[in-house]
Amino acid sequence: MLRRTKLAAAITTATVALAGPVVVAGPAAQAATPDHSAHKPVRVVMTNAGFTLPKETRAGFVTFAVSTEDAGGHELQGVQLHKGVSLAKFTAELRLAVSNDPKQAAAGISAAERDATAVGGASVEPSTAVDVTIPLCRGTYYFFDFTQLFVPNAAITYHKLEAKGRFEGRTPAHGAEIDQVETKAGPRFVTPKAIDPDDTILVRNKADEFHEAMFQRVNRGVDNAKLTKFFNALKNGQNPGFNPFAENVSRGAAAISGGRIELIRFHAQRGHYALLCFIPDNQSGIPHAFLGMHAVVRLAESSS
Ligand SMILES: [Cu+2]
Secondary structure, eight states: OOOOOHGGGGGGOOOOOGOOOSOOOGGGGGOOSSTTTTTOOOOEBBBTTBOOOOOOOOOEEEEEEOOOOOOOOEEEEEEEEEOOHHHHHHHHHHHTTTTSSSSHHHHHHHHHHHHEEEEEEHHHHBBBBBEEEEEEEEEEEEEGGGGGGGGGGGOOEEEEEEEEEEOOOOOOOEEEEEEEEETTTTTEEEEEEEEOOTTTTEEEEESSEEEEEEEBBBOOTTOOOHHHHHHHHHHTTOOOSSBBBSOOOOOEEEEETTOOOEEEEEOOOOOEEEEEOOBBBTTTOOBGGGGTTTEEEEOOOOOO
């Protein structure tokens, strides 16, 4: 079944509006020269007791090698607060965004999208470590574990990361691209049907809301139409009568704002996965997956 934590994913809200100093327009930010000064990956071991991060990094494409041994999983999320927004205010917005009441969730996610830029991150569980590469312009960023929002009475611990210097480097090589788009029918993924599990995947948000990209293995024979049936039933308060998922956990790319990219690399078991976004819609408060933001992707060598 769906974990509550997925709703949490909703976090990442942010508004495109932010275009201020913050946003790296993804590939546009690349330098003309190859990045020989490749940043060393930042290892992030997520635990129920927290995690550590360096206090600063050079601006550019920064890779976070994220892992956990906690069965419940964790989600590293990075944000940049817009001018004048405090962490306390942003935290209150996130708490609203993960509410089970759609009206509250819509209000919370809208506020968070207005007040912060989501720069991405990685959701992990013990079976699969995830490397996520994020373009960070010079500036101040805050990283936290999104799953803390689901721990009763837990405070959110923010790790401040300063990106210093001129943005250097170009978009890393990647073998697949997944777009997050808005359509007349609602938010959607545009994705290849099959992705080589060893490929780096570029995730690009072309929409104007926060989106994430989680991978959760599905049972044999589950296609996108079946997922639609499943989510529609749940949305209408009905019992779908079947569980499309072959596992209770997921892993993938945490929320990014519109106009941003992130790259993920993970070595998951081969098979069919649902690509999912559970961030609440900023109008209805309904998580995007329930509005059709799901797709079935096969992780398999490209021979097929
Ligand atoms: Cu979404």
